[in-house]
Amino acid sequence: MSITAPGLRPRASALGNAATITWRNLLGYIRVPQAIFFASLQPVMFVLLFRYVFGGAIGAALPEGVGYADYMMPGAYTIGLAFGATATAVGLAADLKSGLLERFRALPMTRSAVLAGRTSADFLRNVFVFAWMTGLGYLVGFRVHQGLLRYLAAALIVLAFAFAMSWVFCLIGLLASSPETANIVAFPVLFPLGFVSSALVPTSTMPGPLEAFAAHQPVSYTADAVRALLFGGDLTTPVLGSLAWTAGILLVFAPLAVRRYRKATPS
Numbered sequence: 001m002s003i004t005a006p007g008l009r010p011r012a013s014a015l016g017n018a019a020t021i022t023w024r025n026l027l028g029y030i031r032v033p034q035a036i037f038f039a040s041l042q043p044v045m046f047v048l049l050f051r052y053v054f055g056g057a058i059g060a061a062l063p064e065g066v067g068y069a070d071y072m073m074p075g076a077y078t079i080g081l082a083f084g085a086t087a088t089a090v091g092l093a094a095d096l097k098s099g100l101l102e103r104f105r106a107l108p109m110t111r112s113a114v115l116a117g118r119t120s121a122d123f124l125r126n127v128f129v130f131a132w133m134t135g136l137g138y139l140v141g142f143r144v145h146q147g148l149l150r151y152l153a154a155a156l157i158v159l160a161f162a163f164a165m166s167w168v169f170c171l172i173g174l175l176a177s178s179p180e181t182a183n184i185v186a187f188p189v190l191f192p193l194g195f196v197s198s199a200l201v202p203t204s205t206m207p208g209p210l211e212a213f214a215a216h217q218p219v220s221y222t223a224d225a226v227r228a229l230l231f232g233g234d235l236t237t238p239v240l241g242s243l244a245w246t247a248g249i250l251l252v253f254a255p256l257a258v259r260r261y262r263k264a265t266p267s
Helices: 008-029 034-059 067-086 086-098 101-106 114-140 148-175 179-195 206-215 216-233 237-266
Strands: none
Touching: 034 067, 034 114, 034 216, 067 114, 067 148, 067 179, 067 216, 086 114, 086 148, 086 179, 101 179, 101 206, 114 148, 114 237, 148 179, 148 216, 148 237, 179 237, 216 237
């Protein structure tokens, strides 16, 4: 089947191209169930490690009446889905090394479709991971206190942030010389964002410079937005902060990734 059909408007053609590549990547998850298993395993490790190994010590720093399971899960959502974006970098680096991206380049399709399809497939995978983490959270004591609509809004905020991070890792995957290099480069990007943040510990426990960094970076805004939606509190600052970071990351890294894709797959 041809990827583009004659007579389609450019926008319709681009959407069709992206949908085709999205389906191709989803089939990869279906045919290789180990990919879904390992995508689900990392969030499980985060939840169990912090709930049962560090939770007792960290919980002592929380305000009275706040359980650590409830405090932790918004951060676990944010970090777990953001770390899952490393699969984007590794997958693109593997496709580039194998020559698959050059074959895509030879087809009559829009240049952005390959990257849009990859990130869209990762977005859909993250929907599954988010639901899976919610079930796991309930097993360790987490509860949603503000109703279904706020839970769905929280899910959309985390999924949008993870989608934006996928574009960061698109660029890393296209710049890396191999899948192994892409995996190595991804973690120095994610670890400061994930752990120097309010995701898993209150920022008030950090030294001054780290607290200032943690309070204004995207993982903290996103985790705090999810907390406010699920448990109450001020919504405006964290939600607007998270959405601003998400939009900014997309506006910067999506064009950079598309430009790098054009250079990485010469005609």
